[in-house]
Amino acid sequence: MSLTGIFLISFLVVHVGINACIWANDGGGMFNLASHFMATTVVIRIVEVGLFAGLVLHIVQGLVLEVQNRSRRKTGYAVSLGNKGSKWYSRSMGLLGTLLLFFLIMHLSHFWVPSRFTELPSTEINGKEVANQYAEILRVFQNPVVVVLYVLGCISLMYHLLHGFQSAFRTLGVPNGKYISLIKGVGFGFAIIVSLAFAMMPVSVYLGWVS
Amino acid sequence: MEHYKMNLTLRIWRQKNSETKGRFETYKIEDISSEMSFLEMMDVLNEKLIREGQEPVAFDHDCREGICGTCSMFINGRPHGPWHANTTCQLHMRAYQDGDTITVEPWRANAFPVLKDLIVDRSAFDRIIQAGGYISVNTGNAVEANSILVPKDQADSSFAAAACIGCGACVAACKNSSAMLFVSAKVSHLALLPQGYPERKTRALNMIAQMDKEGFGSCTNTQACESVCPKEISMTNIAKLNSEFILAGLSD
Ligand code: SF4
Ligand code: FES
Numbered sequence: 001m002s003l004t005g006i007f008l009i010s011f012l013v014v015h016v017g018i019n020a021c022i023w024a025n026d027g028g029g030m031f032n033l034a035s036h037f038m039a040t041t042v043v044i045r046i047v048e049v050g051l052f053a054g055l056v057l058h059i060v061q062g063l064v065l066e067v068q069n070r071s072r073r074k075t076g077y078a079v080s081l082g083n084k085g086s087k088w089y090s091r092s093m094g095l096l097g098t099l100l101l102f103f104l105i106m107h108l109s110h111f112w113v114p115s116r117f118t119e120l121p122s123t124e125i126n127g128k129e130v131a132n133q134y135a136e137i138l139r140v141f142q143n144p145v146v147v148v149l150y151v152l153g154c155i156s157l158m159y160h161l162l163h164g165f166q167s168a169f170r171t172l173g174v175p176n177g178k179y180i181s182l183i184k185g186v187g188f189g190f191a192i193i194v195s196l197a198f199a200m201m202p203v204s205v206y207l208g209w210v211s
Numbered sequence: 212m213e214h215y216k217m218n219l220t221l222r223i224w225r226q227k228n229s230e231t232k233g234r235f236e237t238y239k240i241e242d243i244s245s246e247m248s249f250l251e252m253m254d255v256l257n258e259k260l261i262r263e264g265q266e267p268v269a270f271d272h273d274c275r276e277g278i279c280g281t282c283s284m285f286i287n288g289r290p291h292g293p294w295h296a297n298t299t300c301q302l303h304m305r306a307y308q309d310g311d312t313i314t315v316e317p318w319r320a321n322a323f324p325v326l327k328d329l330i331v332d333r334s335a336f337d338r339i340i341q342a343g344g345y346i347s348v349n350t351g352n353a354v355e356a357n358s359i360l361v362p363k364d365q366a367d368s369s370f371a372a373a374a375c376i377g378c379g380a381c382v383a384a385c386k387n388s389s390a391m392l393f394v395s396a397k398v399s400h401l402a403l404l405p406q407g408y409p410e411r412k413t414r415a416l417n418m419i420a421q422m423d424k425e426g427f428g429s430c431t432n433t434q435a436c437e438s439v440c441p442k443e444i445s446m447t448n449i450a451k452l453n454s455e456f457i458l459a460g461l462s463d
Pocket of ligand 1: 376382393439440443444
């Protein structure tokens with residue numbers, strides 16, 4: 001759970017970095033070059049297989065853990081501890097993860113499937129033919145429903161990371177006192193910044209901040 | 212502190228034995244002094260029940276001074292009641308006001324089956340200790356304290372972990388019914404001292420194996436345990452247990 005989680009976190013760093021290129025305001029040139037590199041480099045293709053494996057493993061581990069842990073208390077409490085002892089999102093990782101899974105299916109069908117299995121219209125940058133993934137982004141995010149769903153997905157991601165980031169390091173036994181406050185701080189910042197950056201992408205497109 | 216009397220409504224879990232289904236019973240109780248402890252209030256209730264020819268409420272208690280860990284009650288949604296770092300026996304009725312309704316439940320976890328009313332079977336904890344929560348050499352008589360030097364910070368951390376009284380509130384509070392805080396306290400307590408250090412790997416592996424066998428859940432770091440622990444055992448111990456466990460697994 002923790003290892004696959006940290007692996008997926010490292011993927012988010014790459015993903016958010018590349019997507020941030022849409023704000024270069026160069027008509028998508030930088031973004032298209034970056035996504036062309038990601039789509040055509042052999043090493044990246046191999047890493048992609050690893051990424052899907054990690055993702056599936058994380059999902060399976062998560063579901064198994066959730067089912068097992070839920071079965072440990074057959075009779076529940078009449079009055080429960082609730083938020084008096086822990087944050088709601090730390091107790092809702094199964095739910096948040098499931099929401100993220102639905103989001104991911106939608107997200108992959110919007111961008112990954114078309115770019116991998118269909119021929120996208122191409123554009124020319126510095127004399128090179130590259131798929132115009134940028135135009136895809138502009139097209140998909142014209143739909144307000146999609147934008148709202150993406151923002152909700154990013155909110156789920158934020159809460160999932162708020163707990164998951166620091167929890168992963170604790171499970172790996174990162175000791176004690178001084179490091180854990182550092183990890184909590186970094187995890188908090190990471191969750192907020194990454195989710196906000198992702199959420200701003202569909203919003204910026206929809207509001208016409210990038211074109 | 213001002214003394215006052217109060218009338219209360221108690222909703223208490225009654226269950227004949229581990230085979231039967233239990234249910235809540237409601238009792239009215241009058242003239243409870245704010246200076247009583249929670250268990251004294253339960254004694255008053257039980258005397259009243261006995262006078263009325265009813266069966267008294269069975270609950271665990273022993274030291275009544277916060278050190279034995281037997282007084283397990285889940286009071287209004289929190290193990291050991293509303294006060295921070297406190298046991299049920301050290302909870303006083305000044306925590307309540309006239310007219311309050313108090314719901315009292317037993318610890319809920321498959322690994323802690325209800326024996327009767329509010330008493331649960333916590334022998335799973337004993338079996339976890341038996342699996343490795345000890346030092347297997349005979350240490351003989353108490354030796355001169357300075358013959359084995361222990362760094363002050365380690366002695367302090369070990370002592371803080373040793374404060375665990377095995378009450379099970381951590382399990383009761385955890386959404387996964389995980390016993391990690393308890394086990395981590397026991398493992399840290401011994402692993403931090405020179406006498407316990409050599410066996411730390413087998414200890415961590417065996418105690419965790421027993422914990423899983425008893426049917427406790429896995430830790431997902433929600434921190435509910437730490438927030439209710441009467442002895443303020445820190446979750447830092449869980450990270451320590453995890454690292455002991457991982458290192459032991461890697462080196463075997
Ligand atoms: S860790 Fe705290 S809550 Fe858990 S058994 Fe020990 S004293 Fe009780
Ligand atoms: S009766 Fe011993 S700790 Fe409460």
